[in-house]
Amino acid sequence: MYSFVDLSLKFEEHFNKRQFPETPENLYDAAQYILQLGGKRVRPVAVLMANELFSDLHQDAFHIASAIELFHNFSLIHDDIMDKAPLRRGMGTVHSKYGESTALLAGDVMLVVAYEHINKMSSDKLHEVMSLFNKTAKEVCEGQQMDMDFEQKENVAFDVYLQMITLKTSVLLAASLQLGAIVGGAGIGNQEHLYEFGKNLGIAFQIQDDYLDAFGDPKKFGKQVGGDIIANKKTFLLIHAMDVANDAQKNELQALLKDNSPDKVQKVLELFSDCKVADWANELKEQYFKKAMASLEAINVLSNRKSELEKLARFLLDRES
């Protein structure tokens, strides 16, 4: 069994080359640019880990892992255009460097190249893989649309918010794991357990993300603490605060959302504190982590084979940045 780090290195060896033709230069340089910004490559490595849970690493897992990483970056390029984001991983976004039209097109061609990687599969599971990949790709688009729709709304119900987060961020990790399981020859039951593991881990990860943005240690966080509050972003924390706040608190919170005073972050954090949002978030995260662990537990392979996935889960949730 390889560790997460071993498999990361193996994936980089496979992926760390130009993924696109040389010309038209503008188009393909823009596409290659975002891949070189790095990232933890959690999703593609998850494909490899899931394959290895059931059988020796298959070359097809590397093709699918590449497709997943390209899909993820396609969605980042297009999301950044929609969000008018200037920075990604501390560097200029693709559209801020190459212009919106080229960025749009670079995302498009990256999605097509993702399908080229899938089509390199040698096994007879192409239909099955395409089916899950397509379903997931649609869901990620749906999640992004829901997120944009929420910007226009004052209140979003917790359940609906959870559905958006699941689609926008969790299903891709879940699908990465299931795709690896398919290549590894897992049966449908084990595939589903892995999918649920990934889905719930993804939700827990997002709760942690929202938590750190509000309550993280500024020395360790690496980004501006309170960024979500300044941007009026709907988060697990805000949704819950609106749910439990009394009328006076609700009014204050809504006034703060329309306001951009210098002490906005501090005032929102005080309200979060009054509403015990931090404890609630930690408890909710723990709940999803436990669900994830129960699904991992249920997978029918020797438990020592699962230790790397468990380590990955703990690493993703214990981080402080």
Place this chain on the structure above:
Amino acid sequence: MYSFVDLSLKFEEHFNKRQFPETPENLYDAAQYILQLGGKRVRPVAVLMANELFSDLHQDAFHIASAIELFHNFSLIHDDIMDKAPLRRGMGTVHSKYGESTALLAGDVMLVVAYEHINKMSSDKLHEVMSLFNKTAKEVCEGQQMDMDFEQKENVAFDVYLQMITLKTSVLLAASLQLGAIVGGAGIGNQEHLYEFGKNLGIAFQIQDDYLDAFGDPKKFGKQVGGDIIANKKTFLLIHAMDVANDAQKNELQALLKDNSPDKVQKVLELFSDCKVADWANELKEQYFKKAMASLEAINVLSNRKSELEKLARFLLDRES
């Protein structure tokens, strides 16, 4: 053998239903909207015609035809965003109706749904079909990037312009025909002849398009004659005029491109006339039409089976609007 009209009706029967889930409404209504603007559906019907050239219509041809039509509309949505076009087929473009972000996302999800249709194939040709579809999709993106790059250039060489047009508009028709041939069980030689037929027909079609924009009969054309001239669009006509003009004419043409005087169209048309651009364009179109016909001729099936494709070619090139 079915006629083009018969097959159009068969395709509409297959395609004329909502192609997307109900929710998120904003996303999928935007995607469905452009499909309802109509169009001649030349490319999907070409898939069916090519299948029928070699064998009875196969259900897979309908799946591929749907994928081709969705891909085409995906590219229209994104091109319209890049061109900031307000109208498409006389109606508001997707982004002007639903906003740029939703239009971007609607294009994305439409491309994914195109792959869903491909994945419905029951035959063992999925790898082969995916391979040609992916190659073509990349080429269409490359053509669009070249077209955008040309906007920044004063002069574009004829060969490079031809390459752009081939990628941006011809290869999709060519691939539609080859995909139909693959489903129909054609050998590689016949597949390639059909591809060449479609590619050269596509180029001839574009020359006709450019010709009509400048020299069309305003009563029949349906759009504003001279639209390309007003927009300073690079066309076959302009590229050729720049190639053959003497220095004085070249300077005048370049000055006109920077100008927006009310008699711009008239003055450019006079220069086109001095450079005999109309005759040249008709001759070039004829040349590509003949190339297309030679490829059709070379296909190894009874020639009466080819008559519908020949009729389609003549219909596409003899149109006045």
